[in-house]
Amino acid sequence: MTVRRIVASIAAGALGLTLATVAALPADAATATCKAHNTTSSSVHTVTEDSSDTCSHVQARAERYYASGAHETVLGPQGSVNSTVYATPGVSITSWAGRAQPVSSSPWSSWQSFTTTTATKTFSVTI
Amino acid sequence: MTRKCLVAGAIALMVGALAAGCTASPEASSKSSPSALPTVDLIDVAYLQEHATSDFEKEVVADGKVTHAEYVEANQLWLECMQQEFPVGTQPTIGIREQPNGLIDWVMNSVDEADEERMTLWADKCSFGTTELVGVYFNDLWENPDGKSLAQQLFECLDAKGLVPDGYTVFDFDRDFNSDAASQTFNEIHAEVVKCNDERALRDVPPS
Numbered sequence: 258m259t260v261r262r263i264v265a266s267i268a269a270g271a272l273g274l275t276l277a278t279v280a281a282l283p284a285d286a287a288t289a290t291c292k293a294h295n296t297t298s299s300s301v302h303t304v305t306e307d308s309s310d311t312c313s314h315v316q317a318r319a320e321r322y323y324a325s326g327a328h329e330t331v332l333g334p335q336g337s338v339n340s341t342v343y344a345t346p347g348v349s350i351t352s353w354a355g356r357a358q359p360v361s362s363s364p365w366s367s368w369q370s371f372t373t374t375t376a377t378k379t380f381s382v383t384i
Numbered sequence: 385m386t387r388k389c390l391v392a393g394a395i396a397l398m399v400g401a402l403a404a405g406c407t408a409s410p411e412a413s414s415k416s417s418p419s420a421l422p423t424v425d426l427i428d429v430a431y432l433q434e435h436a437t438s439d440f441e442k443e444v445v446a447d448g449k450v451t452h453a454e455y456v457e458a459n460q461l462w463l464e465c466m467q468q469e470f471p472v473g474t475q476p477t478i479g480i481r482e483q484p485n486g487l488i489d490w491v492m493n494s495v496d497e498a499d500e501e502r503m504t505l506w507a508d509k510c511s512f513g514t515t516e517l518v519g520v521y522f523n524d525l526w527e528n529p530d531g532k533s534l535a536q537q538l539f540e541c542l543d544a545k546g547l548v549p550d551g552y553t554v555f556d557f558d559r560d561f562n563s564d565a566a567s568q569t570f571n572e573i574h575a576e577v578v579k580c581n582d583e584r585a586l587r588d589v590p591p592s
Contacts (some may be wrong), residue, residue, distance in 0.1 A: 294562065298579075298582050300582060301581060301582045301585040301586065303581055303585060305534045307562050308421070308533060308561075308562050309562060327493065328494070328495050329492060329495070330491070330499070331481075331491050332490040332503070332504075334519055334520075335511070335515070335520050335523060336524055337425065337523075337528075338425075338533065339527035339528060339534050340523065340527070343483065343585065368500075368504070377562075377563075
């Protein structure tokens with residue numbers, strides 16, 4: 258990817274010249290989007306790319322709490338179509354999320370929260 | 385997917401051939417005709433061989449197959465990379481955990497937002513050359529056996545339980561499954577859809 262760096266020169270009096278990078282923007286910056294859905298119960302959370310709008314990859318995430326008070330963040334296996342994370346016996350899930358990679362090798366989108374009700378999320382990434 | 389049928393010759397002689405030779409679109413199939421959604425695009429070993437970048441990935445795919453042991457090794461390499469940023473003995477800790485089905489989760493003993501952001505940043509960096517290809521390959525094998533979409537799998541589960549309403553096809557189901565405004569029929573069976581996904585997701589069958 259070509260990167261255009263806009264560099265501004267700032268005179269700094271007797272101390273000389275300071276160079277400051279004020280922006281670093283991809284010359285061909287564009288926003289790629291794709292849609293994904295969730296199928297979620299109290300124990301299973303599956304993120305699925307939209308069948309008509311394929312994402313390159315998807316990934317599910319959960320925050321799990323144990324009766325002991327321990328807690329953890331779990332990132333499920335990344336998939337081309339689906340990604341699933343689970344609760345286990347004695348573990349409660351308080352947060353489900355998903356993210357997507359609209360284009361192969363592009364950055365991933367940020368995480369977006371899902372709930373146990375049916376929901377669709379559109380994931381955007383600047384590439 | 386619609387197959388096109390090209391018919392040539394004298395119309396008067398083709399009536400019988402037309403009936404035998406043209407394939408109807410799936411949408412037009414009757415309930416008694418087997419029909420299925422198109423298979424989904426998954427990565428295969430040929431794709432891995434074409435896109436392998438690290439020495440590890442190239443070595444793994446050189447023999448034209450990827451074993452579960454190599455999948456585990458990919459995740460261990462990912463973990464070693466992560467532990468450069470999250471050293472052992474400091475908090476939070478990062479680990480990998482194998483599910484009963486053989487797939488591997490990435491786990492951190494924190495739900496702090498800043499920790500999650502840092503984990504995500506480094507997880508992506510560390511996946512390059514380790515799990516990015518091999519991990520997705522194994523997940524796809526398990527999530528989408530035979531290239532079946534999730535909608536196809538869930539519809540088959542509902543059908544096996546006799547829960548598919550009369551006249552409601554797999555194509556209707558797929559449309560609703562991918563819609564923000566599903567039909568009343570879908571909403572009425574949604575609880576069963578979720579149960580089917582639970583059953584599917586909790587099966588302990590390793591990818592193969």
